Amino acid sequence: MERTSFLERPFFQTGPRWWRQFWSRSNERVGYLFILPSFVHLLLFLVVPLVFSLYLSFTDWRGTNFYNAPFIGTANYEFMLGDRRWWNAMANSGYYTLLAVPLGMVISLMIALVMNMKLRGVNLFRTLFFMPVISSWVAVSVIWITLLDPQAGIVNYTLKSLGLPTVNWLGDPASAMPSLVLITIWKGAGFNMVIWLAGLQAIPQELYEAAAIDGAGSWQSFWRITLPLLKPTTFFLAITGVIGSFQVFSSVYVITGGGPRGATDVAVHRIYLRAFESFDMGYASALAWVLFAVIFAFTLLQVWYMRRREEASLF
Amino acid sequence: MKKFGKLLTVCVLLAMVVPSLAVLAQEGQITLRVVGLEVVPEERETPLAIAKQAARTRFMEAHPNIFIESLETPPEFDTQVLVDLAAGTAPDIWYQDASTLARLVDTGNILDASVCLDLVPELTLDRFSEGMLDIHLRDTGELWGLPDGGTPMVMYYNPEAVAKAGVEPPTSDWTWDDFLTFAQMTTLDSEGRNRLDPNFDEENVVQWGFRVRKWTFEWIYWVWQNGGDVISPDLTTADGYLNSPESVEAIKFLRDLVLEYGVAPEPSTLDQLVQQFGFLEAFLRGEVVMFPRGHWEMVGLTNQESYTPERVAVVGNPSKVNDVTVIYESGWVINAKVAEDPDKLLAACQFVEELTDYEYQSTKVVTGLEISANREAAAAAIEASAWPEIERVFVEEAENGRRNYGSIYANWPVVEGILDSMMENILAGADVEEEIAIAVEEIDRELQRSAGG
Known part of the structure; x- marks a missing residue:
């Protein structure tokens, strides 16, 4: 058969x-x-x-069974338009993104440039810089809360020792968000460093050698060779950075809880409060979709800008 | 091979017969799944754990056909129980914090326990403290669970710090004016001068008279005391309530304690004050003389390094137009599904009767967490307590207790968040009327949305 x-x-x-x-x-x-x-x-x-x-997002689901949730059309989205707390949270997310993404990229690039040199023990330093990335946000947060403690923290102790005024880092609305950004950069720099390193190591050495023969200094090489050839890496980090920054939650939840005076109340934290403290799932879903739309729009804007730059560079 | 076959046949037969016998043996057996009888691991072997297990055992001995399956309280229980209710796996009876009771009532998943009053004649409502019963009982007759225990907010003070200021301790009949004078006289600088002294050194305050914080649960009853409120009784608007002259005056009074009279530290100063050892330790050391809190704080205070009985006393809140405080409570609720089986319903009603009766409730005094919702047990606890004078104040103040909105309005956490933010801004120096106006607008939007407007 x-x-x-x-x-x-x-x-x-x-x-x-x-x-x-x-x-x-x-x-x-x-x-x-x-x-x-x-x-x-x-x-x-x-x-x-x-x-x-x-x-x-089109229902008013606040109970246990979603099939009982009344369909309310676009009411959640209409309510959101006048929700001061939501817009405050969105503004805070934007502020956080504006601070965290460029600063984080610049600092991690600087680290990557050093880590790309042929130095003794460079692998150990790379590992050390990467360690915060694999640490839990909660553990990192607790450490930073202690470091930034207005009275007993080592940061203010150092400032005091240098004769400088101390700061209520996490308790003052003006300094709370920059403090969070500082913590985020410290934690994320290692990850960005690895991506930058990959980009740096993909640049052919011959280009630097040719530039050196032509009399270019290290600063000129950096501006004329390194940075332009890192464009794809920059683009990647900028996009993932913006997406990640708009989605920041853990550090806010553990360190400041959105305070003081709503200064660190970011979009995802607000969605969390609506969803899991008020059990207002319908509205929280609407907020999540709006956040998605905003992130998507920013990403498209970045892609469009990059394409325009590339097209412009052809002429 | 034959032997093996026979053995296999016997095993298969046994496997079929034994469960059937077990089912037959359990015929008529009722199992109630209960959350709230277990304690956290560090509290095992404590009097509370023993009291809970004794109640369970006693009930099962008296009702041999009922098995109480006691389940651990999972973390984030408020969320977990909603998920379990949706999945149909929720317990039959559970211990529910009244601050989120309204949310559960709105889902239609908990039983109107008034049916138990007919099924179990021993269960009568006169056993409960009125203030705590009011949290569960509606004007329309529904009884959403039965009260177990709770606490009114009272005023804690440190008698040693009061003596240091050379002032007589407060009495329960004190007024807002008395309170202000007391706070001024107990706020001391490093030279021992009080706030009423023209030479008082603002820069070197070593003892603060009071503590004001943003949290609504710590100040809402000040508004009530002044004849105001934060939202209308029908839960439709904050306009005319939160921005009423009475409410505004109460909020301004609290703000002035910080910013005008300087008898309470500003939020940032308070943060720094408590950073090193925590607030309770600061209180026991006499750095803050008074603060409003519930019964549960006794546990925290007695666990502090600086605790001595001479450093802790409580008194009822000062009154103005009304002598009222807020009361926080937890109780036993029954899953609505239990009503589908009449025998199970009867068993559940009998068990909640047992959990709220004098015998069980009187064993709980040792915990120091709360006062019993059972009037008789609460009264008996005064003498049995390790701190009878303190217990007496709590029991008396419970009679002036008023329920908070969380037990009747499901969206209260959102409104409470708006009120917290409002007070945070006010205590930081923002304009009172402006902040209240913003809060009224926000709360009204939420209330209208809840009402489907």
């Missing part, structure tokens, strides 16, 4: 035309079978929750 493969059995050879055509292309069907687990995972854990949260 002639043996047929599992997929050539009659079950798979019957059915509508598109199905039979599909199964007749053996390479394709094997490919689809390979991606099936990932596809199912994506569908169940990404697409379904996304669609579900979009649906929820």
Whole structure:
């Protein structure tokens, strides 16, 4: 008896035309079978929750069973337009992003430039710089709360020792957000450093050698060779940085709780409060979708800007 | 091989018969899944844990057909119970903080316990303190759970610090004016001069008379005392309530304690004051003379290094137009699904009766966390308590207790957040009327949204 493969059995050879055509292309069907687990995972854990949260944003779901939640159309979005706390949180997220992304990128680039040199023990330093990245946000937060303590913290102790005025770092609305940014940069610099390092190491050495022969100094080499060739890395870090900054939550939740006086109440923290302290899931979903739209718009803007720069550089 | 086959047959038969026998044996057995009888690991073997387990055992001995399956309280229980209710896996009875009771009532998942009054005649409402019962009982007759225990907010003071200032301790009949004078006289500089002394050194305050914070639960009853409120009784508006002259006056009075009279530290000063050892230690050391708090703080105070009984006393809040305080409470609620099985419903009602009766409630005094909602047990606790004078004040003040909005308005956490922010800004020096106007506008939007407007 002639043996047929599992997929050539009659079950798979019957059915509508598109199905039979599909199964007749053996390479394709094997490919689809390979991606099936990932596809199912994506569908169940990404697409379904996304669609579900979009649906929820049009409901007033505050109870236990979402199927009882009244459909209220765009009421949540209309309410959001006049929600002062939400817009304050969005403004804070924007402020945080403006501070954290450029500063974080510059500082991590500086570290990466040093770590890219052929120095003794450079691997140890790279590891040290990367260690905060793998530390938990809660542990990092507790350490920084202690360091920034207005009375017993080492930061103010140092300032006092130098005869400088002390600062209520996390208790003053003016300094709370910059303090959070400082902590975020400290924690994230190692990750950015690794990305910058990858970019730096992809730049051909010959270019620097040629520049040196032409009499270029290290500063000129940096501006004329390193930075332009790091453009894809810069673009990547800027986009992921903006996305990550708009989504900042853990540090705010653990360190300041959104205070003092709402100075660090960022968008995701506000969504969290609405969703899990007020159980106002419908409204929280609407806020989450608006945040998504804002991040998406910023990302598109960045992509558009980069393309324009690239096109401009052709002429 | 044959032997093995026989053995296998016997095993299969046993596997089929034994569970069937077990099911038969359990016929008529009712299991109630209860959350709230277990304690956290560090409290095992404490009198509270023993009292809870004794109540459970006593009940099961008296009702051999009822098994109480005691479940650990999961972390983030408020969220967990909503998820469990949605999934149909919620416990039959659980211990519920009244500050989020309204949310559960709105979901329609908890039983109107007034049915228990008919099913279990021993269960009568006159056993409960009126203030605590009011948290669960509605004007329309529904009884959303039964009160277990709670606390009114009272005024803690440090008698040693009061003596240091050369002032007589306050009495329960004191007024706002008396309170202000007392706070001024107990606020001392490093030379021992009080706030009423023209030479008082602002820069070197070593003892503050009072503590004011942004948290609504610590100041809402000051507004009530002055005849004001934060929202209307029908939960439709804050306009005419939070911005009423009475409410504004009360809020200004609290602000002035910090910014005008200087008897309470500014928030940033308070933060620095408590950084090193925590507030309770600062209080026991006499750095702050008075602060408003509930019964639970006794546990925290007695655990401090500087604690001595001479350093802690309590008194009722000063009054103005009304002698009122806010009361916080937790109680036992029954899952609405229990009503689907009449036998289970009866068992649940019997168990909550047991949990609120004198015998169990009187064993809880040792915890020091709260006063009993059972009037008789609360009165008996005064003598049994390690600090009878303090206990007496709590029991008396409970009679002036008023429920907070969390037990009747599901969206209260949002409104409370707005009020907290308002007070935070006011204590930082923002304009009172302006902040109140902003808060009224925000709260009204929330109230209208809740009402579907």
